Amino acid sequence: MADVVLSIRDLQKIYSGGVHAVKGVTFDVHEGESVAIIGSSGSGKSTVLRCINRLIEPTDGVIELRGEQINTPVADVNQVRSRIGMVFQSFELFSHLKVLDNITLGLRHVRRMSKSKAEEVALEVLERVDMLERVEAYPGNLSGGQKQRVAIARALAMKPEVILFDEPTSALDPELIGSVLKTIRGLADEGMTMVIVTHEINFARDVADRIVYLDHGKVAEEGPSSIINEPKTERLQKFLSSINEESV
Secondary structure, eight states, X not given: OOOEEEEEEXXXXXXXXXXXXEEEXXXXXXXXXXXXXXXXXXXXXXXXXXXXXXXXXXXXXXXXXXXXXOSSTTSOHHHHHHHEEEEOTTOOOOTTSOHXXXXXXXXXXXXXXXXXXXXXXXXXXXXXXXXXXXXXXXXXXXXXXXXHHHHHHHHHHTOOSXXXXXXXXXXXXXXXXXXXXXXXXXXXXXXXXXXXXXXXXXXXXXXXXXXXXXXXXXXXXXXEGGGGTSOOSHHHHHHHHHHHHHHO
């Protein structure tokens, strides 16, 4: 078994007002593994990702990156985020910067690379996501799918130990989803360690090594991607049936 890169233990998140969004979530992510987190809206999927990347603070529980606890007061949040890439559903690109500059910004200010080295890395990752020809474009001149591929390139450029994807296709028009899914599938084939929150169930089944199904803030079922076709619990069976009915 490959080394554990990310370990989540008894993760809890209670928002102000008493909403208990995450209730004791526990799972591991191994080196080179793709883990898809699925579940209905409000099941706690995105909250788990945001806790991992320290965008929000968990109420309780332990998050470890290669055995080092990263949700402690002394943990350097910026260092954590440089080791854990994040791709948001809303892209989060800087509209006033060209594609190249969006990618080199973190390399120069966080990794302290020279301008020439940062641009070399940026061009390499843009080629990987098939966006090299738009290097001089501003985000406002890109389609949603192109923006998301630039966002993926930006995450890759930092050479993170794991990349988190938070519903990477939910803001895209249907005809643009395919190019983004193809890019993520390519990363999985390359052995990138990834955690993907997605509502694209067929994509989760095809790309993920393992599925974590969340229901009302808890892990209701976990297993290989084959559980999409052969769910063991009634809760997952009902969830998948509802998804199938929506797509008909």
